Amino acid sequence: IRLSTRKDEEDNMKIHLFQQCLIDMFYPHVGMAGVEVLERLGCELVVPKKQVCCGQMFTNSGYNDAAMDAIKNTIECFENAEYVVSMSGSCAFAIRDEYHHF
Numbered sequence: 001i002r003l004s005t006r007k008d009e010e011d012n013m014k015i016h017l018f019q020q021c022l023i024d025m026f027y028p029h030v031g032m033a034g035v036e037v038l039e040r041l042g043c044e045l046v047v048p049k050k051q052v053c054c055g056q057m058f059t060n061s062g063y064n065d066a067a068m069d070a071i072k073n074t075i076e077c078f079e080n081a082e083y084v085v086s087m088s089g090s091c092a093f094a095i096r097d098e099y100h101h102f
Contacts, residue, residue, distance in 0.1 A: 015043045016081035018074075018095075020088040021053045027087075034087045048077035056094040071099055 015038055023031045038045055055070030074095065078084050086092040 012042045012044045013083060014046060016046045016048065016078055016084045018054075018078065018084050018086045018091065019047060019051060020086065020091045021057075022091065023087045031087050034085070038085065046081070051077045054091040054094045056091060056098070059094070059098070075099070 017035070017038070019031060035045065050073065052073060053070045054074055055067040058064070058067035058070060086095070
């Protein structure tokens with residue numbers, strides 16, 4: 001895939017990057033490749049420092065109190081973001097389709 005770099009900084013899309021614990025722990029090369037693609041496309045990346053986990057592992061294991069803490073934190077990190085990019089499909093699914101249950 002050939003990527004071109006955007007030249008006009010005013011046109012850069014502001015992307016909030018959701019770094020999942022799964023990617024950080026087991027597939028860091030996926031996260032680094034994703035960042036490289038977004039940067040080469042000229043995206044402005046915002047990485048909230050207090051993000052930790054989407055909470056899916058907690059809900060899958062029945063730890064609903066811990067899940068709520070993670071869910072609230074994730075919502076706070078991204079509630080004002082226009083665009084959020086996730087490198088993990090399962091985490092994106094949890095946020096998009098499961099959070100409303102809590």
